[in-house]
Amino acid sequence: MSMNALGVSTGLMVGWCVLAQIARKVAQRMIKEDGLIPTLVNEAIAAAELCACCFELIIIADNFGVAAYAVFLFILTVWWGQVWGDASACPYTHMEDLLEGKTTLREVALKSWAALMGGCCVYRFVQVIWWFEFAETHQGRAFEDCSADLQVHPYIGAAIEGIATMLCRLASKSLSEIGPRFGNVIDSFIGTSLVVAVYIFNYSMFLAFNFSGGYFNPVLATALKWGCRGHTNIEHIIVYWIGACVGAVLSVPVFKMEVVRRYLIGDQKGKRE
Template sequence: MAGLNVSLTFFFLVVGVCQALRRLSKRLLSPGAYGCLARELAGSLQLCMSCLELRMLTEIGPWGGGFGPDVVLTLLFLLFMVHGATLDGASANPTVSIQEFLLLGSNLAATAAKLLAQGAGMGTGWALTKLYWAWELTPFHLIQNLIASECSSSIHTSLHHAAFVEGTCSFIFHLVLLKLCRSYPMYRVPALAATVTFLTYTAGPFTGAFFNPALATASTFHCSGSTFWDYIQVYWLGPLAGMLAALLLYQGNIPRLFQKNLLYSQKSKYKIPKARVAARVEGDEMQWKRKEEKSNSEPRA
């Protein structure tokens, strides 16, 4: 349990440092620069370092520390609860940023800046976590350093099935995100955390259940066992296809590309009861008859 306590301390430190970085950058930078760069960089840094440490516990903890998947899944749920409460609106996920662009929520320059900040945050998080593991504060980290150079791919199924799994996870995640985007944080954050935990539990044995291209790139692209193009298909094209499918199902169209609704008919938001329509028609007919009778009764010159 000593190793688990060290990891918990690491999680608290990462969240605290990233929170301080957000507050400092909010004071020094303009709102635009903060929203597109600093906020996404801090959020990606926090997400990457936390998930890498948690992945290490997932792989080594069951036989090195004696705790099972229930501990890891509980930590995952709590971590995403904390992420949802502290990220300050950052997505730390390229597919979410691209979805905002397709929904006309941000322009091309802002989206590109977010993607660059997410990549920089994930890369920095990976480098700092490796440095932290090199200190070997626990037996977990010692074992992680020994096997780090020989890590294997997270794809444990066929390539097409792996891409389908990541795409399905992304589809479900984005569908829940779209449904809850206007909900109160007290409802949205636990729902998203529960969704991520369920998807990780279900799809983790097949692909690791990243459904976040930047996080997958930092976590598994350097491991042997799969080619770079295999990783691109599974961890980039799969989640992007799932996001597009969720957006099309929820909206009926993709606003950035076309305005016509492809799935749902455009009906009036307010429906008029049939009885009221019939009464209105009868009233129009009576008014027209009265006008006609009045015009007939008038003397002709």
């Protein structure tokens, strides 16, 4: 594929990020009140930005390989960590907050709904851009039938998504508590690596990319792969919603285990003293 096609995909992702940032600024000016409404708007914008960019990342992965995909994903993740604020574009982070008593079930449901709407609705805009076929890699992509990434039994796929999500959340919690100078960059690197490259606890995360898609985010998986040929809707829910959410929720009690904390963050109390 030509470098022109890669340049078009890069420009589109930059454009989506710029538009999302403008939307955030406009929302801040228009919504003066504090409370749940601006939070829901930010969740929807973040999810739309995430999914729009990831649609283009699929183009890059299909045509330029996993290495190029990983580089772009890492850069985007660092950017999102800087501009999203309290938004996560991911339901299970709110479920974790519920488990820790930081939020209510109503807020979890509303935030998850806002993220899902933002992620799913943005596809229509992406579809229009692809319809213009600015690059050869977009030819025929706007209205083609999509195929599911799930290549294994749904329960195995759910286990893959769940274990990888739990590892990712444990890493994020550890970095948050330790507070390293470049914590966001490190967290982004770990998240990207879990999708595409590294071995953790003797388990290859390439399995996630090849056999389940390695989404680790129910909203992203639904926006990109809901209704695709290769799995039923129930199987999709089992793998990408139940699997990922259970893994994330389990990370809360697992992180509180003394042996896990000692392994991940060491003796922080002794260091402070």
